[in-house]
Amino acid sequence: MKNLTVRMRIKSLYRDMSSKEKLIADYVLDNIKKVSRSSISEISSELGLADSTFFQFSRKLGYNGFKDFKIALLTEEFDPEISIHEKISSSDSEVTIIEKVFDASVKAIEDTKKIIDFDTYKSAVNLMINSNRVTFFGLGGSNAVALDSYHKFLRSPIPVNYASDSHIQIMNASLLTSKDCAFVISHTGTSIEALKIANLVKENKAKLIVLTSYPLSPLAKLADVVLISCSEETTYRSESLSSRLSQLSVIDALFVTIMFKNGKKSNESLKKIRKAISNTKE
The missing domain is CATH 1.10.10.10 (Winged helix-like DNA-binding domain superfamily/Winged helix DNA-binding domain)
Incomplete structure (x- = not known):
């Protein structure tokens, strides 16, 4: 911190x-x-x-x-770079509302960048690279981030897995081994389903990476590596929605780092993906 x-x-x-x-x-x-x-x-x-x-x-x-x-x-x-975020009010014009929403999104990413612990990121990268398979988990709004992570890492040399249904996620967690890694995304770190998944991961002695906004949450306490994302709450836009942008930035940082660490295999994976996708276009 x-x-x-x-x-x-x-x-x-x-x-x-x-x-x-x-x-x-x-x-x-x-x-x-x-x-x-x-x-x-x-x-x-x-x-x-x-x-x-x-x-x-x-x-x-x-x-x-x-x-x-x-x-x-x-x-x-x-410090002129540190300012209190202006909350949106009913008296704001449409232009001001739009600007404040964008400002909140930018601030969430900037705040997340400020708290980066590079050793923690390196640990996450090493866990993912050295695992037989990385499975992404996320419930509710975090499910969208888990899906994006899966979609992104399909291009990497790392075998990955993902399911949108919460019951199938639990089933996936139960099948992990000590050579696998689970990547659980949860803004609050208190979701009952996310905790059930994490406990199954630990029972199977698989590695657990958690991406959350609350480093002292029950989910974070179970993790081998905790990655923190920041968020800015505005009217009609909760912290959890804002946190998605910073979470996606964290995932992007891990993805690019991993791709560069094994350039040859990464390029081979990209070629296969691009070739397959090209056949779907006229």
Whole structure:
């Protein structure tokens, strides 16, 4: 989480925070400037909490302590590249609405890029390359991303599998072996079906890669490798919809990296695919 801003850290962990931690988080997000200029005792007193509670909150976000946390707030406050996303309102014109939706999409991808851990990506690439087969899983909106991933990786030298039906996905998971890899996509990381699939994967000792927006989710805790995507929620467009664009970018990054790592086999696969597809065109 070293590349995450304070806002992004709070957002990614918020759902899994305790009630007191959420109280602090809400206060910080609503009073960035004030918090960055106050002492830990002043803030704790205003919230009716012990100093140690706020200190532990800053540690949970990945900072060494309150001083480190304040420095990050000050940096964020004066960084011109960091701005609070403008929410869409009923008074916005059609042009403004369109611009804000595009801005939210761009920001989701930019935020995801900022938090890239290259070692984690390398681990995911190695797991996929060294597996006998990679099977993509996704439920609901994540199913579309899983399908796109499958469609993309069919062009790679890696044998891949995918099914749209949730029951067939569970059946696929039950047939994985220790030499296979499951790639599960879930924005929340709490889907009952996704967790059932992940548990079957672990029972079969197959490798598990998870792509989610919540690094502390139950699904992420089961994974061998966790890839994080960011999202921006706007009116009538939930986080899960926005997260698809950043998820697709993560998949694209893995795909291109894998294709370049084994150029000869990748080119052979592409030639076969293109030849087969060319026969469908006039």
